[in-house]
Amino acid sequence: MKILVCMKQVPQKDAPLKLNDAGTWIREDVSYEVNEPDAYALEEALRQREKHKGEVVVITSGPARAQQVLREALAKGADRAIHLEDDKFVGLDAFNTAKAFAAAIKDEQFDLIFTGLQSDDYGYAQTGVILAELLGWPHATIIMQIEKNDTGIRVKRELEAGYFQFVDMPLPAVLTIQSGINKLRYATLIGIKQAKNKPLRKVALAEVQSAIAENLQKIEKLYVPQKTKKTEHIDGPPAEIAKKLVDKLRNELRVL
Amino acid sequence: MADTILVVVEQREGKLNRVSWETITAGQAIAAATGWTLEAAVVGAAAVVGEVAAKKVAKVYAIESTKLEPYTPDAFAAVLKQFLTAKQSKLVLMPHTYQVRDFVPKLATAMRRTVISDCIGFKHEGGKLVFTRQMFQGKLAADVSFAGEGPWFATFQSGAFRGDKAEAGTAAAPVETVNAEIADGVIRNQPQEVFKEAKQAVDLTQAEIIVAVGRGIKEQKNIEIAKVLAEALGGDLAASRPICDNGWLPMDRQIGSSGQTVAPKLYLALGISGAIQHIVGMKGSRTIIAVNKDSEAPIFEIADYAVVGNLFDIVPPLTEEVKKAKS
Numbered sequence: 001m002k003i004l005v006c007m008k009q010v011p012q013k014d015a016p017l018k019l020n021d022a023g024t025w026i027r028e029d030v031s032y033e034v035n036e037p038d039a040y041a042l043e044e045a046l047r048q049r050e051k052h053k054g055e056v057v058v059i060t061s062g063p064a065r066a067q068q069v070l071r072e073a074l075a076k077g078a079d080r081a082i083h084l085e086d087d088k089f090v091g092l093d094a095f096n097t098a099k100a101f102a103a104a105i106k107d108e109q110f111d112l113i114f115t116g117l118q119s120d121d122y123g124y125a126q127t128g129v130i131l132a133e134l135l136g137w138p139h140a141t142i143i144m145q146i147e148k149n150d151t152g153i154r155v156k157r158e159l160e161a162g163y164f165q166f167v168d169m170p171l172p173a174v175l176t177i178q179s180g181i182n183k184l185r186y187a188t189l190i191g192i193k194q195a196k197n198k199p200l201r202k203v204a205l206a207e208v209q210s211a212i213a214e215n216l217q218k219i220e221k222l223y224v225p226q227k228t229k230k231t232e233h234i235d236g237p238p239a240e241i242a243k244k245l246v247d248k249l250r251n252e253l254r255v256l
Numbered sequence: 257m258a259d260t261i262l263v264v265v266e267q268r269e270g271k272l273n274r275v276s277w278e279t280i281t282a283g284q285a286i287a288a289a290t291g292w293t294l295e296a297a298v299v300g301a302a303a304v305v306g307e308v309a310a311k312k313v314a315k316v317y318a319i320e321s322t323k324l325e326p327y328t329p330d331a332f333a334a335v336l337k338q339f340l341t342a343k344q345s346k347l348v349l350m351p352h353t354y355q356v357r358d359f360v361p362k363l364a365t366a367m368r369r370t371v372i373s374d375c376i377g378f379k380h381e382g383g384k385l386v387f388t389r390q391m392f393q394g395k396l397a398a399d400v401s402f403a404g405e406g407p408w409f410a411t412f413q414s415g416a417f418r419g420d421k422a423e424a425g426t427a428a429a430p431v432e433t434v435n436a437e438i439a440d441g442v443i444r445n446q447p448q449e450v451f452k453e454a455k456q457a458v459d460l461t462q463a464e465i466i467v468a469v470g471r472g473i474k475e476q477k478n479i480e481i482a483k484v485l486a487e488a489l490g491g492d493l494a495a496s497r498p499i500c501d502n503g504w505l506p507m508d509r510q511i512g513s514s515g516q517t518v519a520p521k522l523y524l525a526l527g528i529s530g531a532i533q534h535i536v537g538m539k540g541s542r543t544i545i546a547v548n549k550d551s552e553a554p555i556f557e558i559a560d561y562a563v564v565g566n567l568f569d570i571v572p573p574l575t576e577e578v579k580k581a582k583s
Contacts, residue, residue, distance in 0.1 A: 011392065013393070013471075013529065014529070014550050014553075016552055017392055017395055017396060019396075026392070026396070093370060094361070094370075095364075095365065095370050098365075120392070120393055120531075121391065121392055122391060123373075123374060123389075123390065123391065123393070123532065124361075124371075124373050124374075125357050125361075125373060125374070126357075126361035126371060126373060129329075129357075129358070129359075129361035129362050129365075130361045130362070130364075130365045132362065133333075133361070133362045133365040133366055134365060138329075138330065138444040138445055139329065139362070140329075140358075140445060141354070141357060141358045142354060142357075142358075142514075157447075158354070158514055159354055159355075159450060160353065160354050160513065160514065161515075161516065161517070162452055162453065162507070162508070162514075162515065162516070163450050163451065163452055164450070164451055164452070164453060165447055165448060165449070165450045165451070166447075166448040167445050167446065167447045167448065168445070168446040168447075168448070169444060169445045169446070170444055178514070179497065179498070179501055180497065180498075180500070180501030214403060214404075215403060216369065216370035216402065216403055216404050217370045217372055217400050217401065217402055217403060218400065218401050218402075218403050219398045219399070219400055220386055220398075220399045220400065220401050221398065221399045222391065222396055222397070222398045223396065223397055223398075223399075224395075224396060224397075225390070225394070225396065225397040225557060227557055228557075229557070229558055229559070229560065230560075231556060231557075231559050231560060231561070231562045232560065232561050232562070233561075233562050233563075233564070234561055234562065234563050235564075238565070238569040238570045238573050239573045241563055241565070241570055241573075241574070242570065242573035242574040242576070242577040243577055245545065245561070245563070245574055245577070246574070246577040246578055246580075246581050248545075248561060249489075249522070249578070249581075250581055253521065253522055253542075253543050255464070255465055255489070255521055255522050256489075256578065256581050256582060
């Protein structure tokens with residue numbers, strides 16, 4: 001099976017974010033990491049390759065810093081990488097990002113494309129499904145298990161409130177992968193060394209420019225959300241905090 | 257002709273998903289602000305049409321086809337594309353459920369349109385309609401507008417509007433049945449029966465006190481300190497998704513969009529940052545106490561009491577104080 005994994009670099013979970021002067025995006029000077037569900041998508045692709053042979057290709061878009069995500073994926077075992085490299089990719093909406101990816105892989109023939117189910121920055125939860133529609137492929141979202149069979153694949157979709165559903169579908173297909181589908185591996189020293197020699201194709205904005213258009217949605221303003229709730233801060237040394245909290249629990253909440 | 261807003265309600269097995277009422281409330285609010293006409297559509301399951309028509313909406317469309325059950329994204333996108341192409345709705349609203357997430361980006365793409373997903377509100381200022389959504393896991397918010405022609409698609413986060421505030425109409429709204437055509441070969445996925453993994457051992461929805469742990473607990477063995485606190489309080493232990501993904505607690509202890517939705521008297525969040533997927537499962541709690549070392553953690557946005565500090569310093573003395581108070 002030939003599998004493409006779409007990955008994204010996002011600000012680290014606990015990184016303090018600062019707004020840019022225009023109030024339309026964050027300042028770039030934060031620490032980044034791989035979007036967590038995408039790490040699970042990569043792991044699943046590697047496991048499928050171990051079972052069925054084939055190739056795992058990773059793709060991302062973003063400035064030079066985003067290459068780190070691809071290097072880590074290659075170190076974990078991906079065979080090659082594609083980097084749509086330009087600062088401008090960061091500001092694309094999901095529709096344009098998917099169109100840029102579709103243009104970059106037009107000469108490839110994948111059996112499966114995986115994405116994480118959503119990103120920790122925008123949180124659209126759309127790029128994978130849009131990509132499927134652009135390619136004319138079926139898709140399934142929030143996947144917790146993938147089994148290859150004679151006619152295609154059987155996937156386990158997570159539904160809400162603890163429900164699941166198996167879905168049979170033909171290949172090629174796009175799947176959005178849920179965190180927790182597998183256990184993540186670490187890169188080995190040999191893997192890190194080998195990654196340096198694995199192919200990494202850079203795609204300039206100009207190469208996919210004709211595929212993308214003006215964004216269909218626009219961030220007018222990015223801001224720190226206004227609190228709707230009054231929050232009381234409990235401060236002091238731990239023993240004092242404990243006493244104060246118990247006082248609240250007993251006298252205000254009346255749960256003790 | 258005035259612009260129209262279409263709310264597409266969600267039903268499962270002939271029962272309306274309660275978040276549908278929230279979307280109707282959202283639609284009524286946007287209609288009031290813009291002067292646009294509000295309509296609703298039910299895809300499949302004609303049984304729920306009457307309930308929807310009782311609300312203050314101008315019209316209800318019952319979109320029917322034998323191929324809409326069981327749900328597939330191919331069928332839903334196909335019938336709604338046909339319908340919307342004919343009706344020319346300006347704005348299409350849906351709840352941000354797993355099912356909607358599964359088909360609405362496909363539907364919008366098929367129409368070369370876009371979805372502003374997981375919105376928590378809207379603003380209508382100077383004739384411009386913008387939708388508010390959370391970004392960066394709730395640390396920031398964005399006002400987002402549509403560029404280009406309708407239909408504009410937007411989905412609302414569970415709990416963004418009050419379902420019980422959906423206004424009833426003075427008389428039942430007229431219902432129009434629309435028979436949709438789905439050609440052979442359009443539906444490619446073959447869904448099997450919906451099932452539950454194992455019998456849910458723990459029903460947290462009835463719990464009055466919940467002590468929940470997140471990534472801040474760091475290691476499986478540390479969960480013990482939260483467990484002891486939960487026992488002292490007479491409450492139940494729960495967790496955010498990463499804890500269950502790691503197998504540190506069973507999946508039936510998970511709170512959030514993929515787990516249980518709870519509304520206890522007290523929700524004590526230990527080392528939980530407050531990702532959107534977790535918050536939607538517990539923001540209805542009467543009182544939320546959050547302990548987190550990151551003062552900017554989104555959980556503090558919805559906390560009644562905030563303790564910025566290391567949970568390993570705070571939980572043991574808290575447990576002792578609770579025990580003392582109870583004895």
